[in-house]
Amino acid sequence: MDVDRDRDPAGRARNARPRDALGRPLPRGAVGEERAPEGVLRSPEHALAEAQELLDAGRPFHAHEVLEDAWKSAPDPERQLWRGLAQLAVGLTHVARGNDRGGARLLERGAGNVEPYAADPPHGIDVAGLVVWGRGLAAVPPSSRDAAALAPRLRAG
DSSP states (O other): OOOOOOBOTTSOBOOOSOBOTTOOBOOTTSOOOOOOOTTOOOOHHHHHHHHHHHHHTTOHHHHHHHHHHHHHHSOGGGHHHHHHHHHHHHHHHHHHHTOHHHHHHHHHHHHHHHGGGTTSOGGGBOHHHHHHHHHHHHHSOGGGOOGGGOOOOSBOO
16 A cells, blocks of 8 residues: 655655644644654753743653754763653653553653763753652552643753
């Protein structure tokens, strides 16, 4: 079956369907949430600020996209940190969508990827706080979670 796929200007497959606040695809033609543009090079400070705004607005999927761009463009010594931050955001997305098991797995993985940076966290990132937050949310029984009220603080202070 040959189906036309949505593609970005570089020819990579990209789903252009509108999405809700948690990143779930909506029917074509529906009005969705504004998406964070993909493939944008942002300074670490800008990426953290934009991701925090999205997390605070209850849009962790969109924060994940911003953090994923930072991960893909980060210098090698910081790649695991940014990867972990993106995993924490997508883990929160899964929890908010009701995928408790997948969410817990991603939260644990994200916490594990950021933890090595706790001794000397770059860019003011609250690595120790994020590790505690991610592992704590992963351990909370699903019936006790309120994902909308659980957005993490990416920076200390």
